[in-house]
Amino acid sequence: MTEQIEKYQYLIETLAPMAHEDDFHELLAEKAKDCSEETRFLLTMEIKRLAQPCIKSIDLRTLVDDECTLRESDGIEHYISDEGFELYQHLMALYKYYAVGVRDGVIGYFSKQRDIALGKTKREKPKHENTAFSHTYISPIEQLLDFPQRQDERVQLEVEIRVFLSASVLICGKTLDISKRGIKARLDDETELTLIKGYRPVQIVFVGLDKETKLQSTAIGYRVAGISKGQSQAEVHFIREWDEGPKLFNNFIESYLAEQKTPKLIDTENTEAAIETKIYEQAFSVNCPSMSLFVNTEKISRPFVQFACVNDINIEILDYWQDENNKSTIGYLFDKERLKRLILESDSDKSIFIYCFSHTSGGKVYFYSATDYELEKNAILKDVFLSYASRKASWRVYKIVCHQLNTNDAHLPSSLPDGASRESSQHNRPMVPKLVSALSPLSHLLTLSDITHIPGQQCYQQRELEKDKIKLLSVFGHAKNRLPAEIETYKFALLDLRRERRYQLRTDVVVKNKSETTHAVTEDVSVQGLKIELDDAIGATKGATVLVSFTRLQERTKDYDLQELPYRVMHVSDDGYILHLQASENDKSNMTKSFFKMLINKNRDKLSVLSSDNATPGLRQALRVLQARFSPQMCVFTSQQKNLHIPIKVATNRPRAAIYSYLYHRMPSEYHNFSRIFDAHYQGKQSIGVLINQARKHHIAQSSEVFIFYDSSKIEIEDAVTVKWEHDVPTHVEKYRFIKNAIANGEFFACKITALETQKPITTLYDDELNYVRRGKPKLGSRLEALAWNFSGQVFLTDITEEALHRYRLFQQ
Known part of the structure; x- marks a missing residue:
């Protein structure tokens, strides 16, 4: 890159991925309108150079100290x-x-980075972070419980x-896996994806099969099932009807599957996706601060809320809605008229x-209670209600x-698929x-969120209170003689994550960690692990191996050696007194599992199962x-890297909702950019990080409001x-001015951000699938299981x- 355009590096990196778009030249002309003709020419040449397909490989072995593995793409x-591959995937x-x-x-x-470490360049904070640095805060989107199911392994x-799309249109490719x-x-040429149409019938010839199969020139009828994003390029899925044959091909498939169906060769890609999304769903469901309620409209003239789902x-x-008799009166919020108004306009996510x-x-x-539109209809009492109510401790x-x-x-x-395991069918x-x-x-689903916040409450308190009209607020009261x-x-x-059901069992044990020993009591046990509370902290850390002796249980059996059994520490409480343990894989632990299987089977009617x-x-x-x-609730999962909490996945069913347009500004459809929210900017600290750290320290949700101007x-x-x-x-004056300026010059958004510590995984929702993956790919199974423990918030x-x-008072604007 010449010195003349070096200062435009960020602009070049931003526009290069757009070089093939129809409005590229307009974008370049707009951003480079103050440049000379020669500079614009040089910018165009550099952008087109970066946009060219590349055939050279990447080799970081001389640039980084971390291990570099050979990866094909x-x-x-x-x-x-690993860090380089993350950046590679983002740029791809x-x-x-x-x-x-x-x-x-x-x-x-x-x-x-190497030059900075060697002191060869002065490290300055750029005006704008370039793409290579800002990718840290770009997160892939996860639509919960969205994974493919398979009929066959x-x-x-x-x-x-x-692949013959017609008699005259042919495309070439290579299979990745096969089933019945x-x-x-x-495809060999990814640009030919535009020719692929969903559910279109095609004829496929397997020219790469051995001659002995006699199938190299046989056309097999398939239909296009869809296109998915692979690790390096798009993948096309084809399906067919088994009964349509031909018989020779069916015989080949059955024979091939019988020979090759070993745990290592079975494709578990969709099962891996299912496990991941179920891990995210588990964390979402037990931590979501919004309540889900389900509306029964069997009689459309009389809709009512029938079910509610809550968590801790x-x-x-x-x-909040418990009355003096401990009766729940939350139904007051959902009278018939309010429900009708919501239901009639719910196609656009009416709120x-x-x-x-x-x-x-x-x-x-x-x-x-009063809704926003009810207060607008009763303008005389609007300020009275808001001013009086906001002065109450019960304001919500x-x-x-x-x-x-x-x-x-x-x-x-x-x-x-059916038959793959005992539980799958x-x-x-x-x-x-x-x-x-x-x-x-x-x-209909109602999502109820408590958005009460002290600064907002203080703002409403500034409205004039006409005390002589307070008695008139009775029109907004809910009658005690007509309970909802x-x-x-x-x-x-909170269902158990471990591979076996938990049973409540308190028994004395002795725990040893290196040279430190203490007494403890079990809280619950399973065949695979247990939770214990220590008398004294012994410095056990996550991933370490401790030795557990079941002193009381040993007195009951001579057939099993229950002394100094190895367990891996899966989680340690903040004070170090509570440990979640998993049985290690060795001969001695196998004896432990056998003992607990026997104990549970013999005492199933006496042990309390921790489920409902x-x-x-x-x-x-x-x-x-x-x-x-x-x-509609959006949840961002974070992982701690050094002193920062980095978004690793965002769960949302509305990835392109207008209310979050500032998150997908010029982003691919499968990503959101959280750099403006997550970036550290307040007194050298990461504001999101402060909230998460406080939530983890005090074990309670932490919240804040953010105001956003978007152009x-x-x-x-x-x-x-x-x-x-x-x-x-x-101050409220500063907030007011910011909002008014945002409305005048672009768009205004406001958001309540709630940060929580992630509860430790205790669900069995995906045990069957995890065991299935673990049989053929034990390391991958361990990594998937570890994912559930690695969220920082x-x-x-x-x-x-x-x-x-x-x-x-700016709603009309």
């Missing part, structure tokens, strides 16, 4: 570190193919194929805000979002008629699945998105834009 082998997502800019971006980043098969009814393939976080919403307070008199609790503000449901999506089959059965009957009247119908509530029980169920079998899980697939016309995200945390605009984003506009 698009037929090119690279020696690349931007360019969509292996371009010169991908190679230059990876090598250039690590070359600069697949095994690896790589042979050349010819389908194949997965990769959002159960505080239920607690309302409800302002509430309570008053206690004579030992009785009286509840009051709720947001309710309504979305239409499809209860058929409540079924969660296994990712494994049971999971794949259709929902039983009793469960279908219980779900069929449900038509009780809502059937299901708390998501409900009157309608499967209803709890069905509601949980519906919540995961329809909830979609800008190219760089640093210019397009301006984020102000509540401490950046500490969860960050929930709730849009409060309309409420903020109402708060500062």
Whole structure:
């Protein structure tokens, strides 16, 4: 790159992935309008150079100290570190193919890092972070419980194929795996993907098969099932009807599958995806601060909320609505008129805000509530209500979002085909008629979020209070003699992550960690592990091996040696006194497992199982699945890297919702960019990180509000998105001015951010699939299991834009 355009490096890296787009020249002309003609020419040449396909490999072995492994992508082998591969994947997502800019971006980043380490260059903070640095805060999107199910097991098969789209249109490729009814393939020329049409019938010739098969020239009928994103390039899925043959091909498939169906060769890609999304769903469901409620519209004229799902976080919403008799009155929020208004407009994710307070008199609790539109209709009392209510300790503000449901999506089959394991056939059965009957009247999901925040409450208190009108607020009161119908509530029980069911058993043990020994008591046990509480902390750390002696149980048996049994530490409480342990894999631990199997089998009727169920079998899980697939709540999962909490995955069912447009500014459809929210900028600290650290320290959710100005016309995200945390605009005057300026010059958004520590995994939702993967790929199984333990926190984003506009009287603007 010449010195003349070196200062435009960020612009070049931003525009290079767009070089083939129709509006590229307009974008370049806009951003380089102040440059000379010669400079614009040089910029164009450099951008086109970076956009060219690349055939050179990446070799980081001389640039980084980390181990570089050989990885193949698009037929090119690279020696690349884990960090380098993460950057490579991000750049590939931007360019969509292996371009010169991908190679230059990876090598250039690590070359600069090496020069900084050697003191060869002065490290200055750039005006804008370039792509190589800012990728840290770009997170892939996860739509919860969205994974493919297979009818048959697949095994690896790589042979050349010819796909005839018609008599005159032929494309070439190579299979990746095969099953009785389908194949997965990769095209030699990815540009030909545009020729592929969903469910289109095609004829496929397996030209790469051995001559002995007599199938090299036989055309087999398939249909296009779809296209998915592979690790390096797109993959095409083809399906066929087994009964349509031909018989020679069917015989070959059966023979090949019988010979090759070993755990190592079975393709588990979809099962791996299922395990991952179930891990994220488990963390989402037990930590979501919003409550899910399900509306019954069997009689459309009389809709009502029938079910509610709560967890340990959002159960505080239920607690608020307990009256003096400990009866839940949360149904007051959902009268018939409010529900009708939500349901009629729910196709666009209609939302309302409800302002509430309570008053206690004579030992009785009286509840009051008003929606935003009810207050607009009663303008005389609007300020009186908001001013008076916000002065009460019981002040609450709720947001309710309504979305239409499809209860058929409540079924969660296994990712494994029937017969692959003992449990898979049971999971794949259709929902039983009793469960279908219980779900069929449900038509809408309500997501109830408590968005109460002290600065907002203080803002409403500034409104004039006409005390002589306070008595008139009785029109917003809920009658004590007309209690709402009780809502059937299901708390998501924290099911066990471990591979066996837990049983409550308290017995004395002795725990040894290196030279330190202490007494302890078990809290619960399973065949695979246990949880214990120590008398004294012994410095055990995650991943270490401790020796456990079951002193009391040893007195009951001479057939088993229960002394100094090795267990791996999976989790340590903050104070070091509670350990989650997993049995190590060796001969002695096998004896432990045998003993506990015997103990549990003989005492099953006496041991308390740590699980629960409900009157309608499967209803709890069905509601949980519906919540995961329809909830509008956004959740960001973080991992701690050095002193920063980095987003690693964002769970959302609305990846392109307008209320989050500032997160996908000029981003590929499968990513969100959190750099403007997660970046460290406040007194040298990461604001998100402060919230997460406080949540982990005090074991309670931490929240803050952020105000956002978004100008979609800008190219760089640093210019397009301006984020102000509540401490950046500490006064209401400053907040008001920021909002007004944002409305005048672009778009305004407000968001409540809630950070929580991730509860330790205790679910068996994917045990069957995890064991299936572990049989053929034990290291991969261990990595998937470890994922559930490695979250540093969860960050929930709730849009409060309309409420903020109402708060500062700017809603009409």
